Amino acid sequence: MKKMLFSLVASTLLAVNCAAVYAADKPKNNNDHRSKASERADHDHKQDNRDHKKDHHKNKHKHKQRYVEVQLLSFNDYHGHIKTDAVGFGATEGGGEYLAAKLAELREGKKYSFTLAAGDLIGGSPAFSGLFHDEPAVESLNAMGLDFSGVGNHEFDEGVEELLRMQNGGCHPQDGCYFADQPFAGADFKWLSANVISEYDATTTPLPGYWIKKVKGVKIGFIGMTLEATDSIVAAQGIEGWNFYDEAQTANNLVPILKDKGVEAIVVLLHEGGNQNPAPGDYNVCENFAGPVAAINAALDPAIDVLITGHTHQPYNCRLPDSSGVDRIVTSAYQYGRVVTEVSLVLDRKTRDVVRSKSSAYNHAVLRETLTPDPAVSAVIAKWQPLYDGVANDVMGSISADINRAGTPPGADRGSESAAGNLVADAQRWASQDFGSQIAFMNPGGVRADLVYAQAGTEGDGNVTFGEAFTFQPFNNGLDVLTLTGEQIVALLQQQCQPIAAPGDRAFLHLGVSQGFSYDLFKEFAADGSCTAIISNVRLNGEPLDPYANYRVAVNSFLADGGDNFTVFKEASSRISWGLDLDALTSYLKQNSPVAPPSTDRVNELN
Known part of the structure; x- marks a missing residue:
């Protein structure tokens, strides 16, 4: 049974709080391939004023620059699979070193690019990460340049307080610091979860609900959404005092708030998914699609342009009609870093909205034999390997x-x-x-x-x-x-x-x-x-x-x-x-x- 959704007034107050966080606390950028793209997006509006003056005298040039392409790279259900020896199922795809290499390859030549995820990045992880409360997984995600992720149910496996430690850093309350001279720094990326609300205060979320980025004067809103059923599939003690609300209704309540802030282009990072039966290795089909995300897509406001999903560990690349009958991109990138979804998001600088007819998506397999392991993630593995060997090989x-x-x-x-x-x-x-x-x-x-x-x-x-x-x-x-x-x-x-x-x-x-x-x-x-x-x-x-x-x-x-x-x-x-x-x-x-x-x-x- 669906829970009673918090009031629109309360969600408005929540969104104001989230926006305040957005303005005051931008994600850190600790690697070149992400920071260059993010800096371009964050500061491009300064150049826009200069561009506008030039374009005023060059109408032809202005027309050519009406549309801007933004690359969205995404994955889901990573589950701390940094090393390839735990990818599972005898797969020849995936693993953190190769996922990072594929992301870097796809970013080449792209002026505007964001890297996104749809949850379950940690939790249910192999021993190499799980033994250390997934600190290695977070460090590997930092190294590969992740910008934002929705929060999955497994992010709550050890409770809200531990998730906040994953975001903000600090030593584990029982196990302490694994490296005395190098306390855990936390995530450089932002976890987003709009539909996890305190049962005592409807304006309080453990993490921001959304974030806004600007590209060539066009604002893009990223909404993070947790599986509504999380409270039935994680340990109750760790989430005591928190409620998990309907995903579609929560996102819809945020649409007018984002629009008031000048946001027309909206992407939802949703930890819920669908099911199909593609042929092995066929990651770009959407045949006989079913599952919870189909109903969520139908219930979402047509103003939402892209739905990046996860949870079911299945790959698909769909265009599903929204409630107004216009096709919307709905994707999922399998599991364990085995697929990267690339969305080409075309923005109209005049309307400040997504041009869906010009936008597209493609699921790329992360084939290890075609890639060289990313050295930044390899360094994370090298850092933790001695600690792992000390306990794991008995x-x-x-x-x-x-x-x-x-x-x-x-x-x-x-x-x-x-x-x-x-x-x-x-x-x-x-x-x-x-x-x-x-x-x-x-x-x-x-x-x-x-x-x-x-x-x-x-x-x-x-x-x-x-x-x-x-x-x-x-x-x-x-x-x-x-x-x-x-x-x-x-x-x-x-x-x-x-x-x-x-x-x-x-x-x-x-x-x-x-x-x-x-x-x-x-x-x-x-x-x-x-x-x-x-x-x-x-x-x-x-x-x-x-x-x-x-x-x-x-x-x-x-x-x-x-x-x-x-x-x-x-x-x-x-x-x-x-x-x-x-x-x-x-x-x-x-x-x-x-x-x-x-x-x-x-x-x-x-x-």
Whole structure:
């Protein structure tokens, strides 16, 4: 259900505050290839006055200069993939060094260029960045010249305060400074999030909602938008006191405010996306497009010219009609730096607006074999590599074969039982058995990689390093043991059918289950894509589950707080903290190696 949107008056006050930030605090420029373009854009209005005087006497020259082309380069869902050894899926594309190289290549010869992102730049990251609270990822984004990004849901994985540290810099409150003589400086780019509002003050956002840039006298407004459902898919404690509002309505409320400031050209950086099924490597199609962003596009004010999206980890290059019937550019650049979207935004200096018929977009693959690694990002890797090697290469245990997530490629299907999800459940039940745990469940989105039998470095085939375990399960959630009745356990299994807001939403999230627990599952899907889960024959160690008896259930703190809409967990009559979920996994590997892939027949799917 959509939340009640804050009032237009409140959003106006918010926008005034955001504009004040824009005027007083411009993003830093720490690299030549970004600073030259930004300085041209920031200071071009001074030249405009001189140009105007010349053009007054040269009408022909003035006519030629009516249109100005601005390059917008964008990507999304980077997730701290600085190094190529964690890009995943055997990809020959992407990684921070090559993403930066492609951006630099595309900027060549472009007088006006901005680099943008649509969120999830950090969070859910491989160990090389995630072990250090994504400070390496932010430094790599600084090095590649990012200007603005919308805020994704994963930027909130460690809470609002940690996101503000990512923006503003400073040492981690628990782990301190990783380099004593060089405290973390924060992001040179600006994160933008207009629809995250304090529940106590409707004029307060943790970050600016928009930013304005001027090119040849034409103002461009960049609006950042966070996934509205963020509060259901990140840990509740870190976002306490903040509400996440409807993306389209929030952006529409900002349109008249931007227009009052002389902005006609508007770009939205939205962390929400769509779905399609392109052929492998075909990144510039828009066939049978569906998903939440289709509805958002239809609801957005026609004054918004470009929609740069993310979240679904899919590439697409669309022209979708706005509510007035005029096509609008809607793009997404895949994941992990594997694609860069290039938008040629043509501005009319007379109308100060985008000429959509002259504007275009293209998704460029970041093919590593055609690129030389960017030295600035390589320097970031070299800086952090010794710290990483000091903790990440220790062997935790071994496996006898690959332990994968569900789908093709692995991880693409969160609606099916997986060996990876069941492994985590096994580890958590085993680790917390002294707390009386009998059953464990694991959310599929909490497993971010596969455990691969083949060695990644020199650790030897089958051996699992701490870095690999962290990349597999990177969120550092707590592990809690809850008391639930049998009836409540059946109810939470039914909640695997998720509430959906639009076609393309994940309708079913399959929980990993620990060994000894089993049940029959029948899924019924309605015309709108929503589902109903019919749960039967629920057994623990072969015995029927008693609906009135109490059971001890181990889950991570994300689920215990009701994450992924599993609200039944919050009804537990008791909750005891065991420790960190990653410690449960590494302890299990140490004590039970070699670990074989868990079976995926614990749930008997009847259809």
